[in-house]
Amino acid sequence: GAGVSQTPSNKVTEKGKYVELRCDPISGHTALYWYRQSLGQGPEFLIYFQGTGAADDSGLPNDRFFAVRPEGSVSTLKIQRTERGDSAVYLCASSFIGTTEAFFGQGTRLTVV
Amino acid sequence: GENVGLHLPTLSVQEGDNSIINCAYSNSASDYFIWYKQESGKGPQFIIDIRSNMDKRQGQRVTVLLNKTVKHLSLQIAATQPGDSAVYFCAENSRGGGADGLTFGKGTHLIIQP
Numbered sequence: 557g558a559g560v561s562q563t564p565s566n567k568v569t570e571k572g573k574y575v576e577l578r579c580d581p582i583s584g585h586t587a588l589y590w591y592r593q594s595l596g597q598g599p600e601f602l603i604y605f606q607g608t609g610a611a612d613d614s615g616l617p618n619d620r621f622f623a624v625r626p627e628g629s630v631s632t633l634k635i636q637r638t639e640r641g642d643s644a645v646y647l648c649a650s651s652f653i654g655t656t657e658a659f660f661g662q663g664t665r666l667t668v669v
Numbered sequence: 670g671e672n673v674g675l676h677l678p679t680l681s682v683q684e685g686d687n688s689i690i691n692c693a694y695s696n697s698a699s700d701y702f703i704w705y706k707q708e709s710g711k712g713p714q715f716i717i718d719i720r721s722n723m724d725k726r727q728g729q730r731v732t733v734l735l736n737k738t739v740k741h742l743s744l745q746i747a748a749t750q751p752g753d754s755a756v757y758f759c760a761e762n763s764r765g766g767g768a769d770g771l772t773f774g775k776g777t778h779l780i781i782q783p
Contacts, residue, residue: 560712589768598758598773599713612769647712651768656703658768660712 558582560661562648568667569638577633577664581650588631589651589658590623592644600646606653638668647649677737681780686736688746694708695740697755703771704733704744708755716757722772744781 561580569575581588586607591599601615607628616622620638625631635642645665649658682688694702700721705713719726719733719742727734732745742759756778760771 587767587769591771596775598760598775599771600773601770604767604769612764614771649712649768654765654767656701656718656762656768657715660714662710662712 560648560650560659562646562661562664564664565662566665567666568669571638571640572657573638575635575638575666576652577635577646577648577666579631579648579650579661581629581631581648582659585650585652585659586628587651587653587658588625589649589661590631590633591647591649593647593663594644602633631656635666636645639664640668642666643668675762679778679780681782682749684751685748688744688749688753688779690741690744690746690757690759690779691742692774693740694742694761694771695738696761696763697740698763699772700765701762702733702735702742703760703762703768704731704742705758705760705773706753707776708753708759713758713773721738749779749781751781756757 563578588605590602593599603623604612605625620636623633645663649660649661651658704716704757705771707713717728717733719735730747734743747769756776758773764770
């Protein structure tokens with residue numbers, strides 16, 4: 557497709573479970589970003605990839621959160637031992653390196669019950 | 670106005686009028702400022718950005734003004750249309766020209782009255 561694709565669109569999980577969220581960026585975009593957005597708030601930065609490597613993971617809240625991008629395209633955000641406070645919309649964006657014009661996907665709404 | 674800190678929750682304007690959405694920022698080291706539009710159930714959509722060495726930039730029906738003296742940013746939308754109804758976020762970046770580590774404000778909900 558032409559845009560950033562995120563799957564699943566919705567995920568409900570039980571507290572303590574492990575989840576994986578997937579992002580397919582726009583073809584050719586080497587920069588990929590994960591943000592999360594709580595209700596009524598602006599997005600909050602999590603991690604930034606240049607190609608396969610995490611260039612900036614300073615936004616990851618703790619070691620339960622991890623993300624990979626093994627081939628420099630698709631990325632997976634992994635959350636271990638989920639907590640109710642992890643409930644949010646997880647947004648993925650991609651862009652060419654060095655541009656502020658990042659294109660966001662529709663997000664994955666994660667609900668931890 | 671909105672602060673990357675405080676926010677003005679809702680702005681209601683008549684269709685066809687001009688809208689002005691304000692944003693105050695606190696990080697004097699920020700070198701890029703970006704406006705995003707977010708419609709319900711969708712991800713943010715880039716509108717326009719401005720570098721810290723500029724004070725005005727124009728796009729299609731939109732103008733962004735930057736006042737570094739008072740750390741204030743505004744987005745002007747000319748001749749607002751129903752499709753402009755959305756939440757608007759300002760974001761700042763102190764890490765160069767990318768979208769890495771953007772700090773977003775809480776957003777202003779723009780409502781267009783018919």
